[in-house]
Amino acid sequence: MDVSDLIEKDILGYLKAHQNKGLLRFVTCGSVDDGKSTLIGRLLYDSKMIFEDQLAALESDSKKVGTQGGDIDFALLVDGLAAEREQGITIDVAYRFFSTDKRKFIVADTPGHEQYTRNMITGASTADLAVILMDARKGVLVQTRRHSFLVSLIGIKHVVLAINKMDLVGHSEETFNKIVADYRTFAKQIGFENILAIPISGLKGDNIKDPSTSTPWYKGPTLMNHLETVQVEDNAQSGPFRMWTQWVNRPDLDFRGFAGQISSGIIRTGDRIRALPSGKDSKVTRIVTKDGDLSEAVAGQSVTITLKDEIDISRGDLIAGVDSLPGVADQFNATLVWMSETPLLPGRPYWLKLGSRVISASVTDIKHKIHVNTLEQLAAKTLELNEIGSVNLGIDQAIPFDAYTENKDTGGFILIDRMTNTTVAAGMINFALRRSQNIHWQAVDVDKTARASAKRQKPALLWFTGLSGSGKSTIANLVEKQLFALGRHTYMLDGDNVRHGLNRDLGFTDTDRVENIRRVAEVSKLMVDAGLIVLTSFISPFKAERQMARGLMAEGEFLEVFIKTSLAEAERRDPKGLYKRARASQIQNFTGITSAYEEPETAEIVIDTSKLSAEEAATHIIKQMQDRGLLTP
């Protein structure tokens, strides 16, 4: 019986049959003129997802702005936003829906334009299958390679090669075979095994829904037929049990449940689990849902579990089956796809979100970047928008993980800029660095408190920041003198004693500035640990690095001292003649002129040099230290 007959005659039978319909998510990738939007429009049309009012609108739009000479332009169905309709290009990821008798489909429609690697990775991250489109007239292009590489990077195992516009090459079998052979040679390099090539025409509908009479030599399934039946056996189902704790459910004192969506494996009541990173074990007592308790739950389900023992588990902890445990580490090698206009700065702390855990992380080393067209490995000091690199990451605490190839939920992460809050990168964990498993902090008996009390002082870090010529070093010197006079043990770090030694390998690019400050902050930390009062005097123009320095210190130990001077005044003073040279373009990346200074918003001490002399400023700072209890022995 035809579907519409079934719907008409036996709606209950239809509903029953559709209750267990599966879901397939796929991504389409192709270059600008490969006919991607047309193909998706055609799939919607062929699966009867277009209503009469939409069809009427489509017909009138086709006449107005269509590119098919008055014929229906299927691409118009999917090119959504007003701006891009005018430009005629898709500028973002869009999700489309259609369903047939067998499956529901969610299509991530991603643009093929050169600079949009970011969108493709985003669209592909939730897909089970990829349809890679090629123009039969053009064959394997640089873009085809790039799309394929990205698809393999994100871990999609099922690939359909849709050789489009077959009508424009006379439905030639020879052309088709040559393209497929070319592609297979390349596909071996990136480890694609399961490739199905289909000769199609999105415009004419060849081999989309029904087998085309124009390609009698093609014996394989139509595109729709393949999408409906392909088995995308889910790794997640057979893997070891993993569930991130999303939320702790405590309606009353008698119930404590851990809510999450199961990433992989199966959980049954009575199973032994381990909470990570704490490493505490317990047994599952109940799997709670509003529809009643379950005896088992599988990957993909959102559940709430209760445990036999009262162990401490909170959001961000991973619950794992004890039979196969994830790793726990604080240093990783990972592949990063950079998604921001602002390039990666090694050493800068970013937020890293893995599962439900958000932690501070920074890139410690860029091993290489990967040229997306040639797969060549190139040396790199940074990653720019749409660049892909292999990097080492350091994080501020050990976290549980699996390799991305094993589990996307416990190996895939995003990086977030701490100032702008934007998502700047997608990352995939490859492996933990062995050294992170070997380094254990030595617990020593002589600690910071002991060292400091031997000096009869409280250690602290006074972080002076401000424009070049603002008077940072002058004031810091005066403060140090006063502290010395008070019998305190101090040390001052500034450009003169650091740039010539420890940091002589660094220049003044943004990347080097970040590294400069990172080293200064780490050295300061060691000195504070030694019990000293440390004064640093660096322009330190970026909030993120000052924040990082603050994060290294204990509560109350860090005092940010903002020496506030207007650019005009600093430039007027120009004690070293640097502004003059910067204005004459003799110095690159000069803060205030060609490089930004991000003013502190929450500095502990602000010195306005238009109101206070250097001596008054120093006295004010000492007074502030006293008020904060830093100078009482």
Added chain:
Amino acid sequence: MPTLNNLQRLEAESIHIMREVVAECENPVFLYSVGKDSAVMLHLAMKAFYPSKPPFPLLHVDTTWKFKEMISFRDKMVKDLGLELRVHINQDGVAQGVGPFTHGSALHTDIMKTQGLKQALDKWNFDAAFGGARRDEEKSRAKERIFSFRSAQHRWDPKQQRPELWQLYNTKKHKGESIRAFPLSNWTELDIWQYIYLENIPIVPLYFAAKRPVVERDGTLIMVDDDRMPLKPGEKPMMKSVRFRTLGCYPLTGAIESEAATLPDIIQEMLLTKSSERQGRVIDHDSTASMEKKKQEGYF
């Protein structure tokens, strides 16, 4: 190995999204529009936090022109489920006597719905709001993220959206910014109806066909829900068997003639119909790309 079917996957994903919002936002709110999508979302919220109650209030922005049955249904649901409801009406609009008949659909929607929503979010300092929008509803929705950010002025910038990878949602925001979270993003109209049917979810009776008094306006059947409906001289409402595919302000919501009085009937009718869901909404027809424009201005 058992695998989840379409509706099970959608349900699990929606629950995941709701828990993520609750875990990472300070003061979330559930925008309850009383329609079928809201009904499904509410059902999912009850599941997501069980045995706790959903840890957020419901907010209804009442334009004062909603169907009477929507309001009584709303109050009954809130009472039955034991939830907290906050109702906001734009009092400036009421003082100016704004309504669809006197001010037109565009102005009425802007003042009573869009501005009303902004007022309510500001009044209670909500930093995240759940909405029942779906990507299949309309072309500009197809590109919306599941977590969509609004500026302090509640504006949406389609070019500044964050990439959403896997199931990792970046919820970091600046002071004043807020999030619209759409747990039903990946549901289609058919999914919604199938789920309502399978889970036996209560919905406003207006979705089912019944004899109702209607008048015809520009080819659309409008139900005469109260005596504010201006009738032409000599005009009398006709009693017709009608139902609604979407619900909103009664003067702006077209009825369809139908005999579908049960859920299977409705689903059957929907599958055999030739027009899309939003066609009954008068506001979408104002201009091309109108939804996108409204969204940039702060419409949900």
